[in-house]
Amino acid sequence: MGIVFRLDRVLADRKMPLNELARRIGITDANLSILKTGKAKAIRISTLDAICKELNCQPGELLEFKPDLPEPE
Amino acid sequence: MPILKDMKLPSWKYFGDRSVSSWTSRILQASWYIVLVLFLALTAFLALGLFDITFGDPLTAEVAKAAMNETDPDWVELRKMPIAAKVLVFPYLAAITALLLMIVKKSRRMFMNFRNDIIFSRENAVIASGTSKLLIGFSVLTFNFTTLLVSLMLLMLCEIFKSGTALREEQDLTI
Numbered sequence: 245m246g247i248v249f250r251l252d253r254v255l256a257d258r259k260m261p262l263n264e265l266a267r268r269i270g271i272t273d274a275n276l277s278i279l280k281t282g283k284a285k286a287i288r289i290s291t292l293d294a295i296c297k298e299l300n301c302q303p304g305e306l307l308e309f310k311p312d313l314p315e316p317e
Numbered sequence: 318m319p320i321l322k323d324m325k326l327p328s329w330k331y332f333g334d335r336s337v338s339s340w341t342s343r344i345l346q347a348s349w350y351i352v353l354v355l356f357l358a359l360t361a362f363l364a365l366g367l368f369d370i371t372f373g374d375p376l377t378a379e380v381a382k383a384a385m386n387e388t389d390p391d392w393v394e395l396r397k398m399p400i401a402a403k404v405l406v407f408p409y410l411a412a413i414t415a416l417l418l419m420i421v422k423k424s425r426r427m428f429m430n431f432r433n434d435i436i437f438s439r440e441n442a443v444i445a446s447g448t449s450k451l452l453i454g455f456s457v458l459t460f461n462f463t464t465l466l467v468s469l470m471l472l473m474l475c476e477i478f479k480s481g482t483a484l485r486e487e488q489d490l491t492i
Contacts, residue, residue, distance in 0.1 A: 271492065275492045276492070278490065278492060279492045283490065284490050284491065284492045285486075285487050285490035285491060286487070286490070286491040286492075287491070287492055288491060288492065291492050
């Protein structure tokens with residue numbers, strides 16, 4: 245799968261720690277970490293909406309397509 | 318005519334503590350020992366009854382007497398068989414008992430998982446698959462068509478478990 249979640253980059257730009265974002269959007273640190281590390285199989289529109297609202301960004305800034313990326317385990 | 322939602326249906330708790338699964342796992346635990354004890358008792362009775370063995374004590378003498386006086390046609394026929402055929406009864410009985418013990422043990426493990434609210438897991442899929450294969454073996458050995466049907470249904474159920482597990486894993490990784 246070539247989709248990479250660029251949450252770490254956007255968070256670094258906003259100087260916001262991961263646990264702070266998790267607290268603000270109401271999901272656990274563990275789940276947000278799954279998203280950040282690319283282990284997630286899918287993302288809910290509601291989660292994407294909450295992240296974009298909180299980080300004031302577009303979904304395109306969070307997601308990137310890399311054609312030659314190996315499958316996550 | 319009462320609407321279905323207004324009807325009082327008995328509400329059974331199937332998973333978790335103090336549920337059908339919990340009680341079934343306990344019953345299966347006891348059954349494992351009961352099957353083992355019955356096998357040992359039956360083996361002893363068959364050994365004494367088929368070969369007219371007595372050790373000079375009242376108990377074995379009584380068993381041999383009861384075996385001799387038994388009028389069941391199958392039993393009478395079995396007693397008349399040659400020794401080689403009689404000996405074959407024991408591995409047959411051991412095979413059936415071993416299969417039954419394995420089935421009970423595996424089923425108990427699955428009901429324990431249900432009791433702990435672990436329903437759609439890889440372990441349950443593997444247990445269901447193993448149990449159904451053992452049940453097929455058991456039904457063939459005992460010439461029981463009903464058990465064969467149940468084991469085939471369990472094999473189908475195993476595929477449902479596999480699909481459920483895949484869905485559960487996907488759900489767990491959907492953020």
